[in-house]
Amino acid sequence: MPAHEPRAGAVPRAWSPGGETSRLRRLALDLKRDRYLYVLALPGLVFFLLFKFVPMWGIVISFQNYSPFAGIGGSPWVGLDNFRRFFENPDFMMLFRNTMGINLLSLVCFFPLPIVLSLLLNEVRSLFYKRAVQTIVYMPHFLSWVIISGLTFIIFAKGDGLVNNMLEAAGAGRVDVLTNPNLFWIMLTIQSIWKECGWGTILFLAAMASIDPQVYEAARIDGASRLRQMRHITLPAIRSVIVVLLILRLGHMMDVGFEQVFLMYNGAVSEVAEVFDTYVYRVGIQQGQFSYSTAAGLFKSVVGLVLVVIANRIAKKMGEEGIY
Template structure:
């Protein structure tokens, strides 16, 4: 008789095992069994329900001429009028170019940075030094973008910036870091790396701690040096984690961070600093075009969903563990 068919006796009562019964009965029994875990997860579940799923009803205003005076349900339907207006806007391709350019730089430079830092930290054997370095690189994550923008102005200002002051002292010309369109996208990427590279190492270091130490011993016995151990043991050991995080990152391609771009932008770089997020702020918040800017948010969400589903499918086809 299989294990799943054996009943469980507890306190003199015969209970059905978790593997028998209908699917609904098995689900209920598992929910009862893991009730304390679900209770601990309740705040997170409530957060996503209240702030992620419930607001999705508001997407209906993208198909209406929404007026706050009459409410969402009483506003007139306009169908896809706002979408036609958005895609026919002369600024659409400018917004798309700037958003994709910033996201591409983040994928190419920012995404691999925590992986490289994690590998280097994993190779450090001095525990005190390792913890000090981790603490130092974690700290910028807890700074707001307002503070980081202020630091950037102090360091990169053309008139009295620290770096330009040094360049002037050694006889070199000053560089307009903050007002040069060609430097705006790399500056945003470097800010992201400095701010969040340490925080991003947490997941990768945790994944590396789960790698079987005997694999490193076997590699050393086969004559593998430190670099070969990294390429043949460490990286394959965290490959699934890298793939999952990369898929999730693709879902954020259209979200480049409103606060950072808004604070660092100015009139001199407006041609490269205008993205979907700032467009929504200027037209939705300042001009009150709520329905029009809701179409922008819906467009971003659809693009992110398509990219996540496609990347997950390709990962499955390549034999990797996908997101689901």
């Protein structure tokens, strides 16, 4: 019998009890060796388990006519009626347009800026100046949207806003920013850029720090300018990070951010400000239509999952690692 052919009736090694025991022993040894790392990761695992996975049980009410008094077990099943009602709602296209429009504008205008800022900071040779700039641009991230919305009203209010007072003092007319539907999406994008652009540089700067300085030295010896070093060394080194963050960003294309939109919302801009997040709050919380609003939220999640899968597959076909 050839050596590579198994004997008749032999149990494959992958399924043998001894192999399973050996794998369990190796797993136990790995857990024992890295026990402090697992303890360090435990709070994060518990957080995701309690607040991300356990609540997923609640999506079943999107297929029910849910009543808080009857509970999930006692509420009648209605199948896809809530989804059908949601898609047939005249407001659906408005919600889809506003949500995708705000996110596309943010993706085009906001996503590249942390990359550009990281490249500029990476070229700063003075460590003190670099750290000072990083601290300044990080600070807005720690401000709540309530504070940022308040600052926006103080600066752009038509009656006594700082900008309008300066325009009036200069002899120009006052500009209506807060209640102008044509400027609402731009205003949200500018707020996001100011708040999160600096914080978004952290991952890119960390990736740039891993680049071997000898590569830059060799490029300088060959006569490469800083722009060419940035183009041919720095950008290829952080390309995988850019792709991963882009894929994850596409997964949130149906999430605008409830707090930001809700705080800037007013009746004059309702046609361009009503998004899925505010709609779910208004219909689900204020009107008590729990099943209907859950169906709308589940639709958002499914669209995000589909976008992540498609983007990850495209990234793999282009030679990138993707996220899984």
